[in-house]
Amino acid sequence: MKAFVIAAWLLLVTFQLGFGQVRDSHRAAAEAMLVATQAENNFDASIDQLLAQQVGQNPGMKDYEGVMKTFFAKYMSWNALKEEMTKLYTDEFSEEELKKLTVFYQTDVGKKMVAKQTVILQKSMALGQQLVRSHMPELQEAIQKRREELEKK
Template sequence: MSADPAAAQSRSHAAAAEEMLTAMQARQMFEDAREGALRAQISANPALAPYEEVMRGFFDDFLTWEAVHDDYVRLHMARFTEAELRELAAFYRTPLGRRMAEESAALGVELSLVGQRIVESNQAELVRRITAVTNGAADSGGW
């Protein structure tokens, strides 16, 4: 009985995804991003500060690399060919690629804080627009 070529190709594609995730230090990036997201959430909502350790413990129990790993592989396989994943792995093994991997989580957190700051600084306008829609819907009998 011969081996299934499609299954072998899928295993090879998955191996390429694994290689790329290892080269880009995806586990460390995930853990850094998870911690950054927790800090950003508490910064955005200081009332959560007393629950920081509870939230961190919850994340440690449920939002783990092991819990997301297979999805990371699957999602990368869906978006990149095997050859592209191998090229990405090669890039992440270069000095610039290693630097990109190291900076990605911090950049993600900082960029989310930029968005949060912009929304917060324009919150009055958001409330005004929501109120206008709510009042318009109420006036037209929609609410």
């Protein structure tokens, strides 16, 4: 009986170790896809754009821009997040899917997608902000109404 329990435990541990870890080839596929998408350049450029936007919207932050850049370089740069980003992709995509994505991003259309991705994201965010601003009175009215309801309780 003792031998059976030990064998079952070893089998369970081996099973968990084999399936609980990402294979090196899966990880390599994720890294190749991230290279094909120029993730490092795009990621760091996005952080720079975010900082520039924040300073543009709040000129008082200009004096703190260097501090913010240092902070983001330490905690939000590609080097700081590469491992987590790789894991994110291995969690969401199979090795085969990552390889297919890499092939796509190496095509002319894939390269265009990478080149336009930041612009599209910026424009979509601006569109969202514009829509919210244009309906802000409606939101403010709803918030005021809810505030009054809460005050009555």
